[in-house]
Amino acid sequence: MGAVTDLVTFGETTVRLSPPRGDRLETAPSLDVRVSGPESNVAVGAARLGVDAAWLSKLPDSALGRRVVAALRGHGVRTGVAWADGDADRVGTVYDDRGANARVTAAIDDRDGSAFTTITPGELPGGVVESTDRFHTSGATLAASDRARSTALDLLATAGEAGVRRSFALRHGSRSTGEDRRNRQRGRDRNGGAEPAADIYRDAFDHVDTLFVSRHEARTVLSCEGDAVEIVHSLRTEFDLETVVLTREGAGAVAIAAGSVHEGPAIDGAHRDPDGTDDAFVAGFLAERIAGGDVSDALERGEATAAVTGRIDGGTAIVTGEEVDAVIADHDATER
Amino acid sequence: MGAVTDLVTFGETTVRLSPPRGDRLETAPSLDVRVSGPESNVAVGAARLGVDAAWLSKLPDSALGRRVVAALRGHGVRTGVAWADGDADRVGTVYDDRGANARVTAAIDDRDGSAFTTITPGELPGGVVESTDRFHTSGATLAASDRARSTALDLLATAGEAGVRRSFALRHGSRSTGEDRRNRQRGRDRNGGAEPAADIYRDAFDHVDTLFVSRHEARTVLSCEGDAVEIVHSLRTEFDLETVVLTREGAGAVAIAAGSVHEGPAIDGAHRDPDGTDDAFVAGFLAERIAGGDVSDALERGEATAAVTGRIDGGTAIVTGEEVDAVIADHDATER
Amino acid sequence: MGAVTDLVTFGETTVRLSPPRGDRLETAPSLDVRVSGPESNVAVGAARLGVDAAWLSKLPDSALGRRVVAALRGHGVRTGVAWADGDADRVGTVYDDRGANARVTAAIDDRDGSAFTTITPGELPGGVVESTDRFHTSGATLAASDRARSTALDLLATAGEAGVRRSFALRHGSRSTGEDRRNRQRGRDRNGGAEPAADIYRDAFDHVDTLFVSRHEARTVLSCEGDAVEIVHSLRTEFDLETVVLTREGAGAVAIAAGSVHEGPAIDGAHRDPDGTDDAFVAGFLAERIAGGDVSDALERGEATAAVTGRIDGGTAIVTGEEVDAVIADHDATER
């Protein structure tokens, strides 16, 4: 982990247990095992697109903990893990299901008491955040526990002091996470529940250059109404952000950066599994930026990465740069 | 089974063997095993929605017979089973397939000689039908065998004398059963084939308060033409029924009750597997009525229960009341 | 089917539905589908060892009926099938399970009313039995129904008049079939049950040159006690047979032929699934005889074919001549 990287992410990664398509959690004889987290999904997607990406977190040294690391390393992500011992030795677990709607939803959120909730900055490998180009985390991390939140803020501050560009995805029950209202409430519970959800995130905005937010989140969490362009303008002003990227389900993303508004293409993903598509969008966006692309190219690459990911079961962006390029080329050809 | 129940159903439940999605009966290396029957599907759906539901039938005391009972009990249905011994020791079996159309169809109906075809009223636990609020059976039961038919008529008469409300689903090759013409013919064969299909059912109508029928069945089996409202009026008059509920594929159900016509919403189920959706409709309808809801609410709850069930492989309504409520709320929100 | 063949077999082939290893019929979410029959198993094993083998039977023209034919043709067996229409359109079905002992046992025998039970000689392609070198059938065929029995006797007689060598496997609940007592009783029931089991088979012995029988069957069905050599002598004398082959579980087979006794090697199969091993023995034995080998070589090849088959799930001898040769070579090397 000592090497200089392009992108460092920080957050909890869970084991997700999912019934096979067509079956339900209550009756499925077996559950598919996958590894997913808002920040590690970004790291995997970016690494697969050529970025030298790393992920920082805390896990128990168990078969499930090792499984999380193996999955990420297999996709080329460097891992900087604080291995828990003693009390906090759970891996956070999420059970998927399909119920009142056709989408996969996180039916049971069983992350309480996970090793990650006990994380402190001192447990993580030193010097990693300072020596990267970009740092990324999400609202799910802030909501995980008080310790997770203060560690995230600490890392954001450290990165900022080192001149590292910092991005943040709100990830507060977005379309991609499939987290329903019940889980969002629980997210608040994990944080104590005293302060409104938005307040948890506002502290982070002080340390952030780029914010990724869905239109639904902008409205329900940040109480920001209007059309897409109005929202990005308003959020940029309110939180003094350099870049705001607003994703819209079924429509292209809109970004404001350096005062200019950019609109990305709406690439039809015919989504098979929406879990992870927002993370894939972030991965594609950051990969393009790291490769030197401009914001418009980044929007396009983000949408294309999300489109490919939406065709795969599970939240991991098992994509290649060639495939993403092909989606972009196809889309361009069709539009003309 | 001695306890007073909300709903008692009576009919044959079969083992259904289905190739995995994308494969065919002729080549699939393994077949999924499920348990399904027009009346037990109703009992399961109703029980899951909070109804104290029971199911009466006859089965052999074999691994497959016990499997049928275990599946129903697991969903909370009380079972009153006449355990067959001696000659008639088959469980009726149905093999599913996907062939000339994309739907699951009952490719092979292997129910002849099943234990259920030998059932007589005296074999069933006594006093059950008299001490329930509602009794439900279907045309598939009447067509199973002469014994099954006379047992069903006997139970309907007994229930009627005890003042129990009686409902009947025609289930003669409806959209939900996926039974094709060949199987319908065979259904007639099982009954002897001498009298026209409709005549089998007419005797039952004398004992029935509520009839569930699909538009297709109304036309092809009961020779009743016209639009939905005309059909329910006409059937109500012809058979002197209190309530007639007409389901329409891709459109909402229409009911006539106490002289008033009610139209239910068309809730898009994006059906993954149509098997069992009509039974789920009946379950939702009856559950709402038992809970004190009016006919309009019952139509809505029926459609919503069918919509959730259509997303699940197999005919069982593995739903919760919360999920059905969410579908209704979603639909209401969208319509407004 | 017009071509001259080395071996023609006649009998019922069923669809066998088996829970995956470690699970039970009452709870397995899916069942493996295989095709098995005492005579078609012999035809498959022989065909895979280079014999030009055929199988005669009756099946419904359904997905399951076609599946039976496809499985046998895939292994190189020619099929002469009377396709049933009308009433008798079931494929016989057998459900496997593992219960009171570790072996696979036929938990549910659901063959009543199968198309095969309605077979008559006139439905089969003509001239086939007369133009082969060897004809083979089994006691399971005689016990299937009166029609099956008289068809088998008719074919045996026809073959005998044409100078065809005829073999017969008792297959009355042998170790390999895994059929338990309950199923044996049922076998009798299918035949009417009036006459003792042995009498069903004695008629056939008049038409048979070679009898395959297990030690267990010799004792329980044919009431023949003594050691292996005494049994083969006694059976040969009692039924005036040219050759008697006695298989012994865990020990080599013993044969009497042309007055000489031959003892086969005991080849350890470390049996994973005993279903079909006796059929594989017969296949290996007949293949060697057809290839011109003597009785001792045939015993060895039979045991080796059974040993390979015992390592495979299901009753089909998915073997190659090379593999069987290798088993024989290994055994010879070890013995020396």
Add this chain to the structure above:
Amino acid sequence: MGAVTDLVTFGETTVRLSPPRGDRLETAPSLDVRVSGPESNVAVGAARLGVDAAWLSKLPDSALGRRVVAALRGHGVRTGVAWADGDADRVGTVYDDRGANARVTAAIDDRDGSAFTTITPGELPGGVVESTDRFHTSGATLAASDRARSTALDLLATAGEAGVRRSFALRHGSRSTGEDRRNRQRGRDRNGGAEPAADIYRDAFDHVDTLFVSRHEARTVLSCEGDAVEIVHSLRTEFDLETVVLTREGAGAVAIAAGSVHEGPAIDGAHRDPDGTDDAFVAGFLAERIAGGDVSDALERGEATAAVTGRIDGGTAIVTGEEVDAVIADHDATER
């Protein structure tokens, strides 16, 4: 749950997630889902052997909680469940693995914070324990949490006052549970860890008539050395018990009852999966006693039930009375 039952059990039932045979928890793409608990396993086994058995516990009202209940009801067990809401809404989870030895071991014990750990006597349906013939619980329940322990002691006391016979299985890392040292330590942690393991159980012994204990537990937990007969004598005296049943891996169980020593047969189970075999033993033993059998017959039936269960994956005794009888008959035949 109001009806009078033969047997009431009380304890935690977990979801067990197991890699398919031959794979490991760290790499298996899917995990088999089963439901298991020391007391519910006893209830299932007894119910399948004809006992009217019930199980008391606490679960969250989630898909996994409902799954636990459905599994038990499917086997005929009556369930009296306190449905948790609010904070304690986890189902206890155990991950299986095969590692340093060939047996399934509970690799990850993820039961902390389960709904069951918050149970209090007042949450359970009233009058159940008083109106049964026998009550059964285990040491695993005492070790689950302080609340679970005091609830268990409360139920034992209530049962005792009502004259109900009470049995107790130590289940402290027995051969059947496959729980290794690490999990045993954790069991202590859940209880606070202050007092030695044995002391947790001694309080319960005051309320118990029959103790089931393995030889290994007798030595390591109760510090009781000697041969089997010495151990049962010594435990009976030390804890003033009416009956002590000592199970021995690979050898028959030994019991002392009313001053007489009985030795059960050693029935070879060729165990495929040892999980649940000790619970199956208890189920068989109690079923025989409830049916009026004496202690010797109960030992035999216990061993036979364990032998059948050992051949099935998972801890559930998916057996029938006929199969257990057949195992006993086979064993008797062999022994003679």
Add this chain to the structure above:
Amino acid sequence: MGAVTDLVTFGETTVRLSPPRGDRLETAPSLDVRVSGPESNVAVGAARLGVDAAWLSKLPDSALGRRVVAALRGHGVRTGVAWADGDADRVGTVYDDRGANARVTAAIDDRDGSAFTTITPGELPGGVVESTDRFHTSGATLAASDRARSTALDLLATAGEAGVRRSFALRHGSRSTGEDRRNRQRGRDRNGGAEPAADIYRDAFDHVDTLFVSRHEARTVLSCEGDAVEIVHSLRTEFDLETVVLTREGAGAVAIAAGSVHEGPAIDGAHRDPDGTDDAFVAGFLAERIAGGDVSDALERGEATAAVTGRIDGGTAIVTGEEVDAVIADHDATER
């Protein structure tokens, strides 16, 4: 193979390894095994529709080689195989994947060095091509290797001299094969790559009566622009063909035969898996022609066969004549 057949096909058949739906080649724990080839797919489809069809090819005598033959024989195709020994003992392999688009694409074409690439006319059974009614091969065979190409041309010439009707499917990266540009390039490589793709096929056109070509192939390979009718006219003239059949994705096929243009219906297949649908079209077309149908009927039957095949995973047309008839009847009913 000596018997007179309706249709003889010649070409390479590969083992196709496919990740389960929703998974990717890079991560799937297991791969489904299927057998597919442009010519054997035609033979299977035709055989299932009642045609006496044969397939000529070369394979190694290995488990995979035997598997190919077993699959085809199981569907009723006669096989005339040159069994390779010595050096060229590979079965050509193709790995499927879903990537930049939702369709199955041949991600890895691993056919180089297969036994088929070494084929010579003398290795095939003699007299087969001369004694059939129709002979069919494809451009994929011409592109496989120089030897495959010259063998195909030799067989076409022999068939022509014997008055056999000869058809040819271009199959150069059609919609049905899902072969992308990379594989098409490789197809050229296998041929040496010196001459343009079209030139490989032109030699064959001299020996062909009927050409099947997709609109995409007509444009990109044969440089033929215009609307469908213009294309079939132009190709017929340029290559002096009797019949040209142009398939159009999402639209009906268009044929010119004996100077008349015929337009087939567009039957919506709601394609689950496009692999093999073009082959199924050819099978249906030829089966209808062999049965005496005219070109319009053949177009309809081709489209219907493709529609059923598109609902099944894999390229094999596991259809029955009844199912295809039902699709045609349904389509006719809807159109009216």
Add this chain to the structure above:
Amino acid sequence: MGAVTDLVTFGETTVRLSPPRGDRLETAPSLDVRVSGPESNVAVGAARLGVDAAWLSKLPDSALGRRVVAALRGHGVRTGVAWADGDADRVGTVYDDRGANARVTAAIDDRDGSAFTTITPGELPGGVVESTDRFHTSGATLAASDRARSTALDLLATAGEAGVRRSFALRHGSRSTGEDRRNRQRGRDRNGGAEPAADIYRDAFDHVDTLFVSRHEARTVLSCEGDAVEIVHSLRTEFDLETVVLTREGAGAVAIAAGSVHEGPAIDGAHRDPDGTDDAFVAGFLAERIAGGDVSDALERGEATAAVTGRIDGGTAIVTGEEVDAVIADHDATER
């Protein structure tokens, strides 16, 4: 790859496709996909036991090539891969089967023309071999192709000059590889076949400190007879080796090092799958030596690592140091 490592390995890693247990390659509907190679297996096992291990090889940049790298990285192995482009873009493939014996055997060796066979030293990352403590390769690498052989010899020479300790496993059809005679012959073919098998390896012995060889290989490949001690003495003298380790199936390994003979324990693995156990032995041996253990400890750790690996399907040593320690402790406890 620039960092200093404990162990660098070099060799070909293949995709292994295996039928599920109980099925055969000719009939299995799906094949399990695993990644295995004699040297990468050693690297994985060592990495899992705490060694900083790397693996050098050549692969195509395809889904299968990336899969190989992902699998190894997931287990913590650093990978230094020359990514092939252009012609040689196959991943070597091996198909497993169970045939004439119960063991998994490499039924089809489809490695010809793999990217690895075209490897040259210049394609590999520079400086890796010089900066490690130990270098390991095997005879399978020498036999892969002339280029592979000369690259291996080049790396051995470079390592030797840098003072790196070099080990070599003969791996010429050992018990663990399951490679049968046919594949060994093919191994020779790949090398040209001109010189005897042993001569291929002798060149390497000049550059090697430690040789791992099985007793079977010692006899059949190196023509070295006698008991184990005689063999290690004789090989050490003949090839002037520092250490010779001889593995014996079913018995402990024997080593000669610095003139002293050491005998390892025979740890019963009750092998489920022998593939990879010899590689696991080497991994355990080298891990212990790297950790500073003496030769006796290394033999013990090697045997224990092999024992755990033998219980897992596939050749990968999915073990932990704790598990291996537990096996050693168990074995020590039993022996005393």
